Amino acid sequence: MSSFLRGTGVALATPFNKDGSIDYTGVTSLVNFCIKGGVEYLVVLGTTAESVTLSKEEKKTLVNHIVKVNDNKLPLVIGIGGNNTEAIVEEIKETDLSYFEAILSVVPMYNKPSQEGIYQHYKKINSIVPIPILLYNVPSRTGTNMTAETTLRLAQLNNIIGVKEAVGDFTQILRIIKDRPNDFLVISGDDTLALPAVAAGGDGVISVVGQGFPQEFSKMIRFGLTGEIGKAFAILYTLLPVLDYAFEEGNPAGIKNILKVKGVCEDNLRLPLIPVSKSLAKKIEDFIEAF
Numbered sequence: 001m002s003s004f005l006r007g008t009g010v011a012l013a014t015p016f017n018k019d020g021s022i023d024y025t026g027v028t029s030l031v032n033f034c035i036k037g038g039v040e041y042l043v044v045l046g047t048t049a050e051s052v053t054l055s056k057e058e059k060k061t062l063v064n065h066i067v068k069v070n071d072n073k074l075p076l077v078i079g080i081g082g083n084n085t086e087a088i089v090e091e092i093k094e095t096d097l098s099y100f101e102a103i104l105s106v107v108p109m110y111n112k113p114s115q116e117g118i119y120q121h122y123k124k125i126n127s128i129v130p131i132p133i134l135l136y137n138v139p140s141r142t143g144t145n146m147t148a149e150t151t152l153r154l155a156q157l158n159n160i161i162g163v164k165e166a167v168g169d170f171t172q173i174l175r176i177i178k179d180r181p182n183d184f185l186v187i188s189g190d191d192t193l194a195l196p197a198v199a200a201g202g203d204g205v206i207s208v209v210g211q212g213f214p215q216e217f218s219k220m221i222r223f224g225l226t227g228e229i230g231k232a233f234a235i236l237y238t239l240l241p242v243l244d245y246a247f248e249e250g251n252p253a254g255i256k257n258i259l260k261v262k263g264v265c266e267d268n269l270r271l272p273l274i275p276v277s278k279s280l281a282k283k284i285e286d287f288i289e290a291f
Helices: 024-037 056-070 085-094 115-128 148-154 170-179 194-199 214-225 229-248 253-261 278-290
Strands: 007-011 041-044 076-079 102-106 133-137 160-165 185-188 204-207
Touching: 007 214, 024 056, 024 214, 041 056, 056 076, 085 115, 115 133, 115 148, 133 148, 148 160, 148 170, 160 170, 170 185, 170 194, 185 194, 194 204, 194 214, 194 229, 204 214, 214 229, 229 253, 229 278, 253 278
Parallel strands: 007 041, 007 204, 041 076, 076 102, 102 133, 133 160, 160 185, 185 204
Antiparallel strands: none
16 A cells, blocks of 8 residues: 555645746745645645646646755655546656656546546556556536546556545445455545544545644544544544635635735735635634634
């Protein structure tokens, strides 16, 4: 089993300057904040990174910067996905993957493939990728749910090591955990359900809020993995309000505001995303001040 993916990974946001350019000082600050907070690994160019608004050149420069700042301190996972299978294959071939332990690849969005289409999509990627693949199911964004049956079928392919599951349906998560191969990772993509998933036998989380509260979140998941469930849930209950706030007006607007209040980076976003409302910002600030 890929033990480096057990525990807490964080889906890094991309700090921007007011003019919309990438804030590399903020990127450095965020990466170091997560490393010092004790998370197990970093996920680069995920949804939270606003990767769909980044140009090919920006992605390359951002990845290089994160690799440099990380300096081999933590394992890195890179997001490479989309709804054009051939384009993803070409992007994987053109990307220097030597610094990455795995690729996180999302279920194709918008064109709403069938379950067989999803299977063939990943099978094609699996046939050319030189490093392990982590599936990513997030129906709220893609418009299509990859069923437990399809996930378990894909789990039989040699290079697919796990799934980041953000279906929001706990029964589906349980079905995958129950019938998965021994070395197949089930990683929560839902911050609120992460601990219950771990308690049920899951392997951890790729978290959004974890980058705002890296110490607390990673400790919570570690307690869950070692069976110290009472201690783990005590932390979850203290974080519960901010888990709601982080997603109340969308991701990554919420987490960027959290990071701003914590002095990690500014909360600028690229359109069509906008910063959180003043009322939500006040709730986040009050929570962090009282935490």
